[in-house]
Amino acid sequence: MAASRTIFVAGAGIGGLTASLALAGQGFRVIVLEKAERLEEAGAGLQLSPNASRVLIDLGLQPRLAARALIPDAISLMSARSGGEVARMPLGEAATFRAGAPYWVVHRADLQATLQAHVNDNPDIDLRLGCQFEDVAAHAKGLTVVQRSGMTRQQELALALVGADGIWSTVRHQLFPKVQPQFSGLIAWRGTLEATQLPREYTSRRVQLWMGPDAHLVAYPISGGSRINVVAVVPDTWNRPGWSTPGEATEIKNAFASPGWPGPARMMIGAVDGWRKWALFTIPDGCEWTGGAVALLGDAVHAMLPFAAQGAGMAIEDAAVLAKCLGEGVGENATGIPAALKRYARLRDSRVSRVQRTARQAGRIYHLTGPMAFARDLAIKAMGPRRMLARQDWIYDWRA
Numbered sequence: 001m002a003a004s005r006t007i008f009v010a011g012a013g014i015g016g017l018t019a020s021l022a023l024a025g026q027g028f029r030v031i032v033l034e035k036a037e038r039l040e041e042a043g044a045g046l047q048l049s050p051n052a053s054r055v056l057i058d059l060g061l062q063p064r065l066a067a068r069a070l071i072p073d074a075i076s077l078m079s080a081r082s083g084g085e086v087a088r089m090p091l092g093e094a095a096t097f098r099a100g101a102p103y104w105v106v107h108r109a110d111l112q113a114t115l116q117a118h119v120n121d122n123p124d125i126d127l128r129l130g131c132q133f134e135d136v137a138a139h140a141k142g143l144t145v146v147q148r149s150g151m152t153r154q155q156e157l158a159l160a161l162v163g164a165d166g167i168w169s170t171v172r173h174q175l176f177p178k179v180q181p182q183f184s185g186l187i188a189w190r191g192t193l194e195a196t197q198l199p200r201e202y203t204s205r206r207v208q209l210w211m212g213p214d215a216h217l218v219a220y221p222i223s224g225g226s227r228i229n230v231v232a233v234v235p236d237t238w239n240r241p242g243w244s245t246p247g248e249a250t251e252i253k254n255a256f257a258s259p260g261w262p263g264p265a266r267m268m269i270g271a272v273d274g275w276r277k278w279a280l281f282t283i284p285d286g287c288e289w290t291g292g293a294v295a296l297l298g299d300a301v302h303a304m305l306p307f308a309a310q311g312a313g314m315a316i317e318d319a320a321v322l323a324k325c326l327g328e329g330v331g332e333n334a335t336g337i338p339a340a341l342k343r344y345a346r347l348r349d350s351r352v353s354r355v356q357r358t359a360r361q362a363g364r365i366y367h368l369t370g371p372m373a374f375a376r377d378l379a380i381k382a383m384g385p386r387r388m389l390a391r392q393d394w395i396y397d398w399r400a
Contacts, residue, residue: 004157004334005027005028006028006029006159007028007029007030007159007161007162008030008133008145009032009162010171011033011163011164011165011166011300012032012033012034013165013166014046014112014316015164015299015312015316016162016164018055018056018059018315018319019318019322019323020032020122020127021115021118021119023162023322024122024124027327028159030124030125030126031128032119032125032127033128033131033132033147034127034129034130035132038129039116045107045192046106046107046108047103047104047309047312048069048105049103049309049395050096050100050396051099051101051313051395051396051399052313053104055400057101058320059118061114064117064118065104066102068110069104070105070205070221070224071102071104071205072092072103072205072221073091074088075088075091075209076089077089079210079211079373079376080213080260080261080373083262083264084262086380087384087385088206089392091103091206095389098393099396103396105220105222106222107222128147130149130150131148132149133145133146134146134148134153135174136171136294138292138293141157142157142293142337143294144156160341161293161294162297163294163297163300164297164300166298166299167281168181169296169300169301171294172296172301174294176291179288182282182283183280184280184282185235186233186236186280187280188232188277188278188280188306189233189252189277190231190275190276191272191274192222192228195226197271198267198268198271202264203225206220207219207220211366211368212265212366213368214367214369215232215233215255215367232252233280233307234252234255238277240279241279241281242279243278245277246274246275247276253266282303282305283299283300283303285353285356287302289301289344289345290342292337293341295322297315297319298315298318298319299311301318304359305359305360305363306359307360307366308358308395310355310359317351317398317400318352321347321348322344325340326340328340355395
């Protein structure tokens with residue numbers, strides 16, 4: 001393949017690996033730069049609604065991923081105020097039929113391993129682990145991308161560069177140095193436990209969302225149902241960057257020890273042996289997506305609160321749209337790249353902004369207290385399962 005068809009992707013997370021597969025499918029040669037020596041788990045579980053699973057299926061990942069993912073029967077909205085389930089939104093076959101693709105919950109490491117296996121099988125993708133993006137310069141022939149591996153610096157020509165290197169993106173810092181992640185004032189704690197540690201009614205194939213005073217708790221099965229992934233979100237001032245800082249179990253137990261939290265929620269918190277925590281940062285709304293022949297993707301441009309369960313989904317959608325725009329708008333030279341990337345940004349910006357707003361609003365609703373929590377629970381009950389599922393259509397029915 002001609003060198004003029006080369007695109008660099010910085011970052012081998014979910015978004016970067018998906019983008020590399022989608023770009024290779026459009027006939028590009030792709031070089032993925034990842035500073036880590038090997039790809040390791042960052043976070044435990046992921047929810048992939050049909051808008052995201054559809055993209056992965058179209059890329060040929062279903063045979064490998066379906067064996068590792070689980071399709072939950074429902075999302076149960078649980079109220080700490082009432083002590084039990086307020087409503088149950090059907091998923092399973094209902095959501096699959098309605099959207100034409102499954103709702104998957106999966107261990108993040110399983111998804112990343114599946115993506116990496118597909119990347120390794122593709123002769124048009126060169127995944128370079130232990131190789132860090134360092135600099136980029138534009139010129140008449142496209143871009144010169146500078147990379148570093150150990151003490152060795154290397155320069156290569158490319159048509160374009162995709163920054164899929166996360167919320168602390170080096171590519172974004174080069175493009176838009178004034179854009180800085182903002183701390184939300186919230187901390188997410190995560191852990192897993194063996195499903196056998198809980199009573200059967202709390203280990204069924206469903207996503208549990210416990211809404212409570214100034215905090216919430218999400219639990220769902222992963223690893224074929226043998227383990228339960230637990231994520232608890234609480235306010236805090238601790239704001240160190242990173243995804244996997246060890247957390248003290250007593251600290252998170254104390255956060256849920258008040259009488260406002262019922263026994264089942266405290267039981268799940270207490271059953272987790274080892275906790276990790278990360279401060280929730282976001283990228284301010286309105287961050288620019290592209291600059292010339294360089295584009296941003298996923299958390300690098302729109303890191304959002306995880307309360308709509310769409311962080312990974314939006315990165316996967318970005319990858320599909322980016323590849324489609326470049327495939328349709330680029331010939332054998334660099335002249336069409338900036339226009340194709342601007343089209344990608346136009347197609348993505350309003351949808352992602354709406355999802356960001358939805359996530360922020362969901363967080364406020366989950367954390368209501370007193371009479372407002374009572375009114376929330378009544379409104380959810382009145383809505384009913386069918387209307388609840390229909391309210392997700394604008395997210396789930398998306399296609400590239």
